[in-house]
Amino acid sequence: MVAETFPSDLSIARQASLKPIEDIAGEMGLSTNLLEPYGETVMKIKLSAIDELAEAPKAKYVVVTAITPTPLGEGKTTTTVGLGQGFKHIGKRATVAIRQPSMGPTFGIKGGAAGGGYSQVVPMEVLNLHLTGDMHAVTAAHNLLAAMLDNHLHQGNELGIDPHEVTWRRVLDVNDRALRNIVIGLGARADGVPRQTGFDITAASEVMATLALADSLDDLRARLGRIVVAYTRSGTPVTAEQLGAAGSMAVLLREAIKPNLLQTLENTPVLVHAGPFGNIATGNSSVVADLVGIRSGDYLITEAGFGADMGAERFFNIKCRTSGLTPDAAVVVATVRALKAHSGKYAIVAGRPLPPELFEDDPGDVEAGAANLRKQIENVRLHGVTPVVAINAFPSDHPSEHRVIRQVAEEMGARAAVCTHFTDGGRGAAELAEAVADAAEEPSDFRMLYPDGASLREKIETIATKVYGAAAVDYSPTASRQLDTYERAGFGGLPVCVAKTHLSISSDPSLKGAPTGWTLPVREVRASVGAGFVYPICGEMRTMPGLGKRPAATRIDLDENGEIAGLS
Template sequence: MSYKSDIEIAREAQKKPIQEIGEKLGIPSDHLLPYGHDKAKVSQAFIDSVQGNKTGKLVLVTAINPTPAGEGKTTTTVGLGDGLNRLGKKATVCIREASLGPNFGMKGGAAGGGRAQVVPMEDMNLHFTGDFHAITSAHSLLSAMIDNHIYWGNEQDIDVRRVVWRRVVDMNDRALRQINVSLGGVANGFPREGGFDITVASEVMAILCLARNLKDLEERLGAMIVAYRRDKTPVFCRDIKAEGAMTVLLKDAMQPNLVQTLENNPAFVHGGPFANIAHGCNSVIATNTALRLSDYVVTEAGFGADLGAEKFMNIKCRKAGLAPDCVVLVATVRAMKMNGGVAKADLGAENVAAVEEGCANLGRHIGNLKSFGVPVVVAINHFVTDTDAEVAAVKAYVETQGSEAVLSRHWEHGGEGAEALAQKVVEIAESGASQFAPLYRDEMPLFEKIETVAKRIYRADEVLADQKIRNQLKDWEAQGYGNLPVCMAKTQYSFTTDPNRRGAPTGHSVPVREVRLSAGAGFVVVVCGEIMTMPGLPSKPAAESIRLNDSGQIEGLF
């Protein structure tokens, strides 16, 4: 049996005008700023007007560690949102915007899949409403103003060896990771080393996703540390006088984007920090707005629960005063088999023993999520090759972990296929069972916070960090930054820092290569192992297959 591709299904969508989607949430059309007929930004004035509304239930969708077999976190998020609406709940989906780099690299798109998608798919995966361009431009403005400040006399006495503000571009371009700037003589400034990160790793992206409003945005931008003086005191963005102009560039990007699912239910798609090198969640302003307009908000956190969900709990919820009522942990039979040692080419054959062997990864995530005091339901994202015996093996295992697994067929049947999952989520969320609490206290020393995540979430024996890194953390504590949460930057493929170690490994260490203070966003980035803040393209990037067909339609986005 042949199935249509995601883009073919998305192209056939019977979309409604965006004003009708806004009406479902009670957003008047004059508070929608349309980008064409099928997407719009929601005005800040309307957002401000609903802040006193009662909040709905918050459901987080997360997953096991990614495998080449696929997990389907966004697909499940969208399917669950549609399923909740089918049950008569006013439900809104909140997901992140897609980055161009991964789209043209390995992913090829990030708007769900099958019958559980957010549309317009092509727009969302490409330029959308220009938010990422605005973030890149605001970041680049500050980069230019720093070097310009140094060129015109360096009033702040910046030590050019200690400029910590890197440049960004929304593309996977390994050639830019480490560069030399200001070459070419006196007219071009003072030569120094620099480098590029991908836009989704920018502190500006993190700030946009954590700021409550434009005033908060401007204050946070001003608090970013861009360099250090010769006396080693920090130079802030506000010292360069860039935060006002940056806010102007970000004015529209701060407003959440409203689109729709294939079943014409509302979805906010806003912000997109990477989960392995940033905090991996959509914007606080979108989530908060959706909670005040809906009975249920279904949101996701990037990659596996050891990264995205941990940061959702310890960073986003802590900063925004949020508390999830239920967590949905997505797994697939195929991924269990891969964790059990089966090669990707052999995943089609039934192998219950491999499924059982691979469930250790799932079990560890269940335990980790429960440690936050939040009830967990496992969603088995159904593939047509799954056998009854394999599904039964996953369900039986999850039961031994004190949770329940529900088979969900949203990819094939949309919201109807997710109704059983939706019913279980409602049952859990409305039971009031959630006793959410972050993993560590604000006042815990920074290195102890790193150890807490490494030992309790990754199950590492120790954290390896040289004295220079430990001293840096102590210096930041002395400067008043000790109460910040930590944002762990590590591979998404494993609990360890080795991407090849699947399952639920123990007896490993977490090496900390570097720490970065994101003073405006309000967290300390901890770079572990070989993780890169500027990814590269794979040997055969998705871009090779993306093109316009003879009808002018985009082909190659998955």
């Protein structure tokens, strides 16, 4: 394992030699008239940059994904940042595009999302705490719509909304399990209509997903108007536009739609924008950030949440369908210890000590869990994209175990590279950068998994059988009725975003590796019409996380100099 003397992420970040953020923008081809400074280290980029950069050469487009996550963490963001830095070491210019961290995980178990070690986005405190307030703008816009909805009920319910068919909950960017299910409107008659509802975390808001998929301010305004918040007693959908809320929501998001510009420890440009949940939404950063980044260097590297069966599948079939951009290569991050976990031999629980046997030299255990890597490589190839396996190395690994991963990749026809970017920065990802550069030169055969015109059931079943390895799909009576309703309402042309556990390729988090022969259970289906997708729910999805027994919030404080301490 990493030696105890290895400096913390925060101490490494504070020793960084940052370039003036205007210089970082200049290297991307962004003139000062396109920039809006937020302090000395962050810039917002005006949307007019998309048109002004339109004649610049187009970058190679690379998505970073991974094997199925484990509680250990595979270092996907760290690899994304390290790869961006690695291109500089082979004489290429790269731009990185990632999601904005949610403060819920930052103060919970996971910690921040700036990368780690010597492959970080800086200033990491700014990134992980508020940034330019985009999360708060999403929270405000979402809750304004909730307030307008409840006010409509209180003021006579002219639209005939069925209070039992209200689907719009409130959001907050804090882990708070006590708010998952609540009753509102208690008290006097003037305090509103009593009904049961709840809170989700802001990252799970449809407004967040809508922000991430909009390609302009006008598009955002139109999408906000299409958000469905409830149904009438006759089953007709009720939208934000009908409630008169969409315009004010757009006003609250007018600045939030502009991407944020930061840099890495080695001064590689980083676009940080939007943070949609990876379980029930796309789990990808924004379309507008990519439309800027695709014209700002030789390579644009973006990250997709969770494994290739989730974030990458949604990147290919939802985000690329919306943006019109086509990827040139995909990086699949794998670690020795995660593949050992997929062997099913180890009990690994977040926040608890790891089994000592996990660190023994055992290539057999790596091979036993390699079915997951094989399937995730296959999932990338299903979309006609060339995969590259990034072997994210830890000091506790053994060369024999790395050889197994490399051999599996080669058997699947994929390039592979061992990476030490956590300890060595961009220099440790130079081999990966070379492999990605070679892969991106292969002729592109990118394709969507399903056509727009397929039925919602056909789309769900295509993903279930081809990506997840399921044998069949079972729809509950409720899900079947909902699918029929959405088809009649004209939502059938939307892509689907399957909401399932991220801890298995299947819908059962206890199944490791690459299980087959199982049935995907669809218990209900919801429509994110503003964002532009339908999401079938397969299992229990927590959209408001809770805090652990000893959350990170207990360790974060101000030191005697007023500086932030304990942030990770």
